[in-house]
Amino acid sequence: xxxxxxxxxxxxxxxxxxxxxxxxxxxxxxxxxxxxxxxxxxxxxxxxxxxxxxxxxxxxxxxxxxxxxxxxxxxxxxxxxxxxxxxxxxxxxxxxxxxxxxxxxxxxxxxxxxxxxxxxxxxxxxxxxxxxxxxxxxxxxxxxxxxxxxxxxxxxxxxxxxxxxxxxxxxxxxxxxxxxxxxxxxxxxxxxxxxxxxxxxxxxxxxxxxxxxxxxxxxxxxxxxxxxxxxxxxxxxxxxxxxxxxxxxxxxxxxxxxxxxxxxxxxxxxxxxxxxxxxxxxxxxxxxxxxxxxxxxxxxxxxxxxxxxxxxxxxxxxxxxxxxxxxxxxxxxxxxxxxxxxxxxxxxxxxxxxxxxxxxxxxxxxxxxxxxxxxxxxxxxxxxxxxxxxxxxxxxxxxxxxxxxxxxxxxxxxxxxxxxxxxxxxxxxxxxxxxxxxxxxxxxxxxxxxxxxxxxxxxxxxxxxxxxxxxxxxxxxxxxxxxxxxxxxxxx
Amino acid sequence: xxxxxxxxxxxxxxxxxxxxxxxxxxxxxxxxxxxxxxxxxxxxxxxxxxxxxxxxxxxxxxxxxxxxxxxxxxxxxxxxxxxxxxxxxxxxxxxxxxxxxxxxxxxxxxxxxxxxxxxxxxxxxxxxxxxxxxxxxxxxxxxxxxxxxxxxxxxxxxxxxxxxxxxxxxxxxxxxxxxxxxxxxxxxxxxxxxxxxxxxxxxxxxxxxxxxxxxxxxxxxxxxxxxxxxxxxxxxxxxxxxxxxxxxxxxxxxxxxxxxxxxxxxxxxxxxxxxxxxxxxxxxxxxxxxxxxxxxxxxxxxxxxxxxxxxxxxxxxxxxxxxxxxxxxxxxxxxxxxxxxxxxxxxxxxxxxxxxxxxxxxxxxxxxxxxxxxxxxxxxxxxxxxxxxxxxxxxxxxxxxxxxxxxxxxxxxxxxxxxxxxxxxxxxxxxxxxxxxxxxxxxxxxxxxxxxxxxxxxxxxxxxxxxxxxxxxxxxxxxxxxxxxxxxxxxx
Numbered sequence: 001x002x003x004x005x006x007x008x009x010x011x012x013x014x015x016x017x018x019x020x021x022x023x024x025x026x027x028x029x030x031x032x033x034x035x036x037x038x039x040x041x042x043x044x045x046x047x048x049x050x051x052x053x054x055x056x057x058x059x060x061x062x063x064x065x066x067x068x069x070x071x072x073x074x075x076x077x078x079x080x081x082x083x084x085x086x087x088x089x090x091x092x093x094x095x096x097x098x099x100x101x102x103x104x105x106x107x108x109x110x111x112x113x114x115x116x117x118x119x120x121x122x123x124x125x126x127x128x129x130x131x132x133x134x135x136x137x138x139x140x141x142x143x144x145x146x147x148x149x150x151x152x153x154x155x156x157x158x159x160x161x162x163x164x165x166x167x168x169x170x171x172x173x174x175x176x177x178x179x180x181x182x183x184x185x186x187x188x189x190x191x192x193x194x195x196x197x198x199x200x201x202x203x204x205x206x207x208x209x210x211x212x213x214x215x216x217x218x219x220x221x222x223x224x225x226x227x228x229x230x231x232x233x234x235x236x237x238x239x240x241x242x243x244x245x246x247x248x249x250x251x252x253x254x255x256x257x258x259x260x261x262x263x264x265x266x267x268x269x270x271x272x273x274x275x276x277x278x279x280x281x282x283x284x285x286x287x288x289x290x291x292x293x294x295x296x297x298x299x300x301x302x303x304x305x306x307x308x309x310x311x312x313x314x315x316x317x318x319x320x321x322x323x324x325x326x327x328x329x330x331x332x333x334x335x336x337x338x339x340x341x342x343x344x345x346x347x348x349x350x351x352x353x354x355x356x357x358x359x360x361x362x363x364x365x366x367x368x369x370x371x372x373x374x375x376x377x378x379x380x381x382x383x384x385x386x387x388x389x390x391x392x393x394x395x396x397x398x399x400x401x402x403x404x405x406x407x408x409x410x411x412x413x414x415x416x417x418x419x420x421x422x423x424x425x426x427x428x429x430x431x432x433x434x435x436x437x438x439x440x441x442x443x444x445x446x447x448x449x450x451x452x453x454x455x456x457x458x459x460x461x462x463x464x465x466x467x468x469x470x471x472x473x474x475x476x477x478x479x480x481x482x483x484x485x486x487x488x489x490x491x492x
Numbered sequence: 493x494x495x496x497x498x499x500x501x502x503x504x505x506x507x508x509x510x511x512x513x514x515x516x517x518x519x520x521x522x523x524x525x526x527x528x529x530x531x532x533x534x535x536x537x538x539x540x541x542x543x544x545x546x547x548x549x550x551x552x553x554x555x556x557x558x559x560x561x562x563x564x565x566x567x568x569x570x571x572x573x574x575x576x577x578x579x580x581x582x583x584x585x586x587x588x589x590x591x592x593x594x595x596x597x598x599x600x601x602x603x604x605x606x607x608x609x610x611x612x613x614x615x616x617x618x619x620x621x622x623x624x625x626x627x628x629x630x631x632x633x634x635x636x637x638x639x640x641x642x643x644x645x646x647x648x649x650x651x652x653x654x655x656x657x658x659x660x661x662x663x664x665x666x667x668x669x670x671x672x673x674x675x676x677x678x679x680x681x682x683x684x685x686x687x688x689x690x691x692x693x694x695x696x697x698x699x700x701x702x703x704x705x706x707x708x709x710x711x712x713x714x715x716x717x718x719x720x721x722x723x724x725x726x727x728x729x730x731x732x733x734x735x736x737x738x739x740x741x742x743x744x745x746x747x748x749x750x751x752x753x754x755x756x757x758x759x760x761x762x763x764x765x766x767x768x769x770x771x772x773x774x775x776x777x778x779x780x781x782x783x784x785x786x787x788x789x790x791x792x793x794x795x796x797x798x799x800x801x802x803x804x805x806x807x808x809x810x811x812x813x814x815x816x817x818x819x820x821x822x823x824x825x826x827x828x829x830x831x832x833x834x835x836x837x838x839x840x841x842x843x844x845x846x847x848x849x850x851x852x853x854x855x856x857x858x859x860x861x862x863x864x865x866x867x868x869x870x871x872x873x874x875x876x877x878x879x880x881x882x883x884x885x886x887x888x889x890x891x892x893x894x895x896x897x898x899x900x901x902x903x904x905x906x907x908x909x910x911x912x913x914x915x916x917x918x919x920x921x922x923x924x925x926x927x928x929x930x931x932x933x934x935x936x937x938x939x940x941x942x943x944x945x946x947x948x949x950x951x952x953x954x955x956x957x958x959x960x961x962x963x964x965x966x967x968x969x970x971x972x973x974x975x976x977x978x979x980x981x982x983x984x
Binding site: 013014016017018020021024025028032033034035036037039040041043044046047048051219220221222223224226236237238239240241242 | 505506508509510512513516517520524525526527528529531532533535536538539540543711712713714715716718728730731732733734
């Protein structure tokens with residue numbers, strides 16, 4: 001047993017190093033790599049991916065884990081062995097040739113998607129998407145032939161979640177979100193234009209962001225902040241978590257940096273004892289997103305926060321807009337075509353729309369040929385909008401081209417978890433709003449670290465949430481949060 | 493034969509990817525990595541180094557190469573097989589345990605060196621240096637037991653060079669350099685202080701550097717320019733060569749960037765047909781250094797260049813210093829303690845001093861205990877200076893702590909080659925000075941690409957130089973270059 005344990009920990013240390021290297025290759029590709037280096041970078045990525053695959057599928061690892069899974073292990077070792085064996089079994093179920101075919105297909109599909117975006121025409125992309133759907137369904141069958149394929153794909157991102165549960169939850173949420181939206185649309189304020197014109201040099205924007213990240217306790221010596229087209233967070237090692245933002249619009253840069261810093265704080269907060277094991281990762285994608293959204297929406301778009309922070313910021317806002325108007329401007333609700341620009345209320349509807357379509361595509365009850373009509377019909381139903389072009393509709397996201405089916409729901413799972421955390425914290429931390437106003441985030445961060453971050457992947461996300469806040473995934477809390485926040489904004 | 497050839501090219505492609513990954517890890521460590529990430533980075537480096545070692549020492553590669561070396565190959569295949577086999581044989585001669593011991597020792601020695609630098613005291617570093625010298629000697633014996641150890645180490649950096657040849661060459665050069673220095677010291681101008689005070693924001697410095705790099709035809713889409721404490725160049729792939737500079741002093745930043753761009757142009761100019769083979773590298777370290785020094789000293793510290801470039805630069809120089817004085821200020825000759833700050837004349841003396849000491853250390857005719865005295869005696873002899881502290885003397889360079897014995901001579905080999913190229917170009921390209929004044933570098937770069945860069949590692953450096961300029965390594969050309977340039981500056 002001791003020999004096998006030492007062996008599997010040594011393998012996990014190598015795997016951590018390989019994941020870290022892969023992360024560096026990816027980070028660099030999106031931040032600093034010269035434009036023409038794509039081909040050598042692809043070769044480098046392939047070498048690392050092959051090594052990870054070979055390491056994960058090595059018979060010796062599998063056999064060691066099988067032996068250990070029959071041993072009377074407890075505590076960390078027990079969870080490490082169970083989780084790693086589960087992962088190894090999964091990777092071993094994907095034939096190497098199939099995996100390579102899948103990688104090739106999504107690379108081509110992403111290029112086709114970019115091409116289709118340039119032409120603003122879904123047609124040429126449809127056959128690529130059909131092939132991706134087919135292969136993702138096959139992948140699910142490889143992974144677990146006894147399960148509904150979409151359930152398998154969903155579990156790759158959100159372990160423990162089922163389509164049945166999600167459909168029920170989203171059906172409830174959809175009704176509530178449409179109701180909130182209709183309430184807001186019926187107010188006089190809905191059609192008011194709040195002028196918001198912020199002028200800051202890039203250097204100044206970076207200063208403000210740095211100030212905020214330090215308030216959030218993001219450690220300078222374990223992180224970096226760079227620039228990329230699409231902001232992201234990536235972990236290269238226990239003391240090496242990198243975030244990016246973009247400087248197009250000062251508020252976009254600010255909120256994006258805070259969002260990514262929320263992701264980074266999660267990664268940095270995972271218990272040290274899990275370093276170099278399979279447990280040194282987030283419990284689920286949804287839980288990861290809850291951390292970014294918590295800081296972006298619940299904290300940085302909070303009225304209390306701006307009561308404290310706005311005096312410092314106001315001089316950069318044209319006309320020195322009063323706090324009330326500024327707060328309303330950054331929390332405007334407006335049905336729109338594009339998910340990434342959506343507000344807190346309509347974002348969920350964008351996700352539900354995508355969930356329903358991708359679930360049906362994988363189930364085979366919707367064909368790619370009919371997907372655009374389905375998209376537009378749902379847009380009409382949920383938003384009373386009809387996309388004028390494909391780029392404003394079904395072509396807007398790269399996710400499906402990249403094979404990421406079962407990913408979209410995690411955005412809204414993240415919002416729900418974030419609202420549960422926020423409701424819990426405001427109810428249990430005395431003077432929470434005052435702390436937020438004073439940018440005294442230490443008590444909040446300490447709570448997050450203790451109850452969420454430190455757990456890593458040692459427990460299911462829903463169990464972590466139930467232990468932390470008293471309930472598993474609970475959309476009613478999200479609805480309560482939205483009503484508490486937005487009805488006063490529009491009717492107050 | 494075909495199967496073996498395909499195999500060895502596939503292995504070289506993997507090796508290229510691994511070297512590229514290792515280069516990225518190193519580049520990132522020196523530019524963007526968070527300070528506390530050292531430990532995970534060391535793990536990542538170790539994984540890659542082990543993979544390279546395992547790939548290079550695999551029996552199948554060795555056997556394929558042995559078969560091929562007996563085949564009637566010609567052209568590129570012949571050179572690739574011979575060079576790769578030579579490399580493989582060398583790596584196989586270093587026992588894995590010895591290699592790991594060596595790596596550990598130099599890591600510790602470098603830490604001890606940093607510590608000694610802080611204390612400004614050579615004593616605590618001496619025992620580490622003794623161990624490094626011992627292991628480097630052993631390494632040389634592993635590599636070739638029949639050769640003088642220092643000759644083996646020298647060949648690792650400058651293939652084809654011998655200590656006997658180098659001693660003769662440096663003895664000649666030493667006499668000449670001391671003579672030039674004495675001539676200069678006897679002039680009235682030697683003691684004149686030229687005031688040089690340049691004021692430019694970092695953004696402005698970067699603009700000027702960018703302008704110059706574009707003039708040098710450094711392609712934006714295949715390179716990057718970052719910041720690091722010590723400027724360096726590193727190749728991650730055929731279209732991915734990165735340089736750095738530092739912004740402490742505007743002229744230092746400018747010349748350092750040009751120096752590194754010279755290195756980068758070399759890497760970028762190696763013939764495409766050698767990509768992903770062992771020939772896709774510089775012919776020698778000295779040849780590499782010749783390219784950086786050519787651009788830094790022969791071009792960017794050239795009077796013609798500043799005739800064209802100074803009008804653009806002058807407004808940043810305090811008092812708008814006239815061209816003549818500016819030119820003299822950037823080409824001041826002054827014996828000093830520190831190699832990295834040395835001028836073109838005294839730099840060679842710094843190198844010869846180090847060469848003589850490191851050669852004798854490896855030969856065993858000088859002990860580490862006596863090295864400091866030897867250093868100071870040579871400083872007195874060559875420069876008429878005595879270091880007041882160890883940091884100004886034997887502790888100033890990290891090279892020996894890092895195990896780089898046989899490296900120092902390549903700096904001066906680079907200067908000699910650069911002078912040969914410069915003398916050849918000014919004699920053979922019509923209007924060469926006018927082109928330099930007009931920053932029209934295309935004809936010069938075309939010549940360098942055709943005669944130097946493109947060859948990669950397919951020929952010995954000296955043969956490339958002989959073909960290009962009519963002579964192998966020729967210190968007389970360097971002496972001529974120095975006299976032609978500096979006597980007019982001081983006596984003109």
